Amino acid sequence: MRAVDIIIKKRDGLELTREEIEFFVRGMVSGEIPDYQVAAWAMAVMLRGMTERETTDLTLAMAHSGEVLDLSQVVPIAVDKHSTGGVGDKTTLVVEPTVAACGLPVGKMSGRGLGFSGGTIDKMESIRGFRAALSVEEFLHNLKTYGIVLSAQSANLAPADGILYALRDVTGTVPSIPLIASSIMSKKIAAGAQAIVLDVKVGRGAFMRTLEEARRLAEMMVAIGKLSGRRTIALLSDMNQPLGRAVGNALEVKEAIDTLHNQGPEDFVEHCLVVASYMLVLGGKAKDLESARLMAEAALQDGRAWDKFRTLVIAQGGDVSQVDDPERLPQAQFVETVTAPRRGYLSQIDAQQVGETSLLLGAGRTKKGDPIDHAVGVLVLHKVGDYVEEGQPLFVVHANRREHLAVARERLLAACQWSEVAVDPLPLFYGVIG
Ligand code: URA
Known part of the structure; x- marks a missing residue:
């Protein structure tokens, strides 16, 4: 051959x-x-x-390109979640410790930035010393000892996805249903969790632009999950506008920390509570979504979720003083507010444009293996449906090169569309598959 x-x-x-x-x-x-x-x-x-059969074969071949973990050796049941990629999507940073704090172990393998979307591993590496390349022994040890582990692909776990993912990032080959499905599900199968919640993003800042495509991707992943004997469901969630306020690695870590201190943006908090609730139900920790939500809310409110996040950082070598005092996370040299050029209702804040602005500032890669700038990014101060007066702050740009400020401002203003008449806020979710 x-x-x-x-x-x-x-x-x-x-x-x-x-x-x-x-x-x-x-x-x-x-x-x-x-x-x-x-x-x-x-x-x-x-x-x-690819046909469904080819996609399934590709997923299994990638999952078995390294070791496939059996987590039942170390915990009775572990749960995992994965997003198909979005802008401002720092959900894992909040949901993983929240669910683990409820007593359900979470073992997760995440990716780096992909195209204009951010990656959990890049975000966590804003924290000095945080080590995501774990050996299988470390993965199992941390899951058993702390009930929480967050790993990148390593030489041992789904290495084929590591190779393909880095190439897709810089060759325009991200938005493909078979490539996304096999990338995500190979990692999930290799990491061994018995219950998997998939967060399938749809809209302008997602790789799936239409609900129909997102549903096809979700159905494909759920079918592969079930075929591999995992309890799997997929949520279809909005990604037309960025999730929460922060876009960019250290800025997103800071927003996750604020959320773990009960000071997160409303849309992001709600999104996290819904994802966490499904994880708790699927993992058998809660009998229904209502009781799961109460558990997740309690873990956030009484600080247990925050303690778990600190545990995760310390267990993987991160400098916990930076999360205790987020001012010590990487900071950009230039911080500039972009104000509204007119008054009116915001009818669009194009998530892809915001994601690409963050890339342009240096938060992502244009070539395989490029270094990234953890400090840079954008804060998005409003949501679709908000009424904004002329001159009111719309965005805050964090840059390390002065010449980026003007380009970022122009792009961010181009991401917005305005209406004279009131506009409905965007929904957070469109449905559940599984
Ligand atoms: N997340 C992944 O892990 N892989 C993809 O292809 C897209 C999102």
Whole structure:
């Protein structure tokens, strides 16, 4: 078998066999298939798609490209969650410690930034010393000891996804249902949790632009999860405007810390409570969503969720003094407020444009392995539906290069649309699959 023939077959829109998919994934991991062929193949998949059977085979091949953990060795049941990628989506940073604080162990493998969306691992690495590349032994040890662990792909867990993910990030091959489904579900299967809540984003700042596409992706992932014997559900959630206020790594960590201190933005808090509630029910900790929500609210309010977050940071080598005093997190040199050029109701704050502005400031990568600037990003001070007076603050730009300020201002203002008449706020969720 030759990699080039598999690329050509997919380029021509034909269905790959399981053997061909397994050969390709093996070659990707062993290094026999070089990055340029993997990237060409990813583009062929992106443009030609995959059948359900191919997607399932790809997921299983990627999950088995490293070890597949059996968490029942260390905890009776563990739960996991994963987002398909959004702008300002720092949900894991709040939900993981909240659920763990309710006594349900959370073992999660996360990704880095992807395209214009942020990545949990990049955010956590704003904290000096935080180590996400854990060995399997460390993953299991931390889950058992602390009930919480947050890992990046490592040489041991779903390494094929690590390779493909970094290439997709910089080759325009992110928004593909089979590539997203296999990326997420291979990590979930390898990390071993028995219950999985998927947060499938839909809208202008998501890889799935329409509810129909998001639903297809959700159904595909839920089916793969169930096939692998995991309790799996997917929430369809809005990503037309950024989630919460902060977009950019350290800024998002700070917002997560505020939320864990009960001072988070209303939409983000609500989003976290809903995701946490589903995790608690699916993991068998709560009998229904109402009691799950009360549990999650209590863990946030009495500081147990915050304590768990500190535990996570300390367990993975992070400098806890930076989360105790977020002013010690990376800070940008230039901070500028962008004000409203007119009065009216905000009818759009395009999440993709805000995400791309954050990338332009240096919060993401344009080439594989690029360093990122943890300090930079944007605060979004209003939501769709808000009435804003001319001259009122709309955004705050955090930059480390002065020349970025003007470009960011222009892009952010272009992200907004205005209405003379009142506009309804956007919903947070559109449905549940599973
Ligand atoms: N998150 C992932 O882990 N992979 C994707 O492809 C998209 C979001």
